[in-house]
């Protein structure tokens with residue numbers, strides 16, 4: 495049995511005998527006076543089980559100093575002086591008294607005179623009365639017992655003489671609680687799988703939540719490596735004059751994720767195999783202004799007012815209203831470009847870094863949930879050369895040079911370029927991003943002027959983070975199997991580096 499448990503048993507026994515405990519500080523435990531700390535920890539956990547009810551009392555008491563204790567035991571200095579003088583037949587000189595009593599002589603003389611116990615006779619001190627009553631030890635004994643005294647004058651006098659001092663004291667009073675019992679049941683703190691399968695949870699007793707608990711303050715903290723790399727990217731973007739796009743909606747519509755970007759409704763990316771669809775609610779009732787939606791529809795079906803001929807297939811409004819988890823942050827970029835057109839075009843540079851979702855099988859390099867870094871630049875007279883030039887500037891900020899660009903396909907960009915960089919350690923070219931010039935079929939229905947060009951690019955946040963921290967399995971970075979050591983070590987690496 496632990497010390498706390500032993501004390502709890504003692505308290506419960508006392509309560510059983512006398513129904514209440516008025517003052518815990520009068521109790522003895524293990525041969526000593528019960529301390530407030532011990533009392534508190536034992537009582538709080540009994541109270542948490544409603545076995546006892548308690549009240550806390552904060553009071554001020556007078557306690558004896560060491561000198562006070564000494565006087566209580568052996569009498570006051572003045573009494574010692576009187577007794578010494580009585581013991582000598584013909585009185586004592588001050589020097590003789592000092593030889594016998596040491597310091598006490600000096601301390602006691604004054605009060606002995608004042609009380610009329612002694613007087614001077616030539617150069618001798620002699621007694622002035624036959625018997626005395628030494629009041630000080632009596633007062634001290636009463637104060638020791640009650641912690642205070644009615645006679646405030648005497649109390650203050652003793653305080654001045656440094657025989658007593660004032661102290662704060664805390665104690666508890668206890669009563670039986672509704673669950674009072676002499677035995678302490680162990681309460682469950684966890685609901686386990688075993689308890690569920692054996693149904694023992696039905697009769698099990700659980701410890702109440704302690705909502706007042708403050709928890710253990712963390713000794714320190716660190717940013718997740720992904721968040722650190724995100725901060726670095728943000729810094730680069732701000733240095734290059736970009737504005738950050740608001741990206742807080744993970745749920746978006748087929749319209750913004752696909753249709754506004756001229757992704758055909760028959761595209762495989764819109765399949766459940768690639769995209770997470772919402773069940774409840776499954777459709778949005780919020781579409782942008784209907785003229786714009788109509789222009790998107792006709793552009794898909796037959797090219798609308800653009801120079802293109804569209805996909806030559808029917809376009810369904812139901813498909814566009816489907817709610818999904820956004821599969822790329824280009825959904826946000828499209829929305830921003832539409833707002834830019836609506837508010838009157840001005841040259842703009844936007845970026846975002848946030849989470850996207852794809853219905854993919856998770857493996858060492860793929861997660862169903864990851865982050866994209868995306869940027870768009872919108873201005874008159876932009877060319878493919880601007881895109882390539884900008885990508886070189888951007889990646890150079892991360893010390894990634896010697897880029898190669900490979901023609902690719904995105905429904906919303908033409909031309910589209912995959913960006914590769916030579917990876918020294920792996921000894922091969924690795925894809926670091928995807929980019930392109932947004933198609934007129936995307937920009938014109940939004941109402942952007944026909945001579946405005948817009949370039950865009952996207953990359954994952956996980957890939958550069960893994961390269962930076964030498965992580966080969968993406969699952970160590972995110973998800974249920976995250977490697978905390980690696981994350982903390984990775985952070986430490988970043989903390990003590992200057993770059």
Ligand SMILES: N[C@@H](Cc1ccccc1)C(=O)O
Nearest residue numbers: 822824928929930950951952
């Ligand atoms: N959305 C693309 C990236 C991209 C953004 C903008 C323009 C071109 C490409 C992706 O998910 O890979």
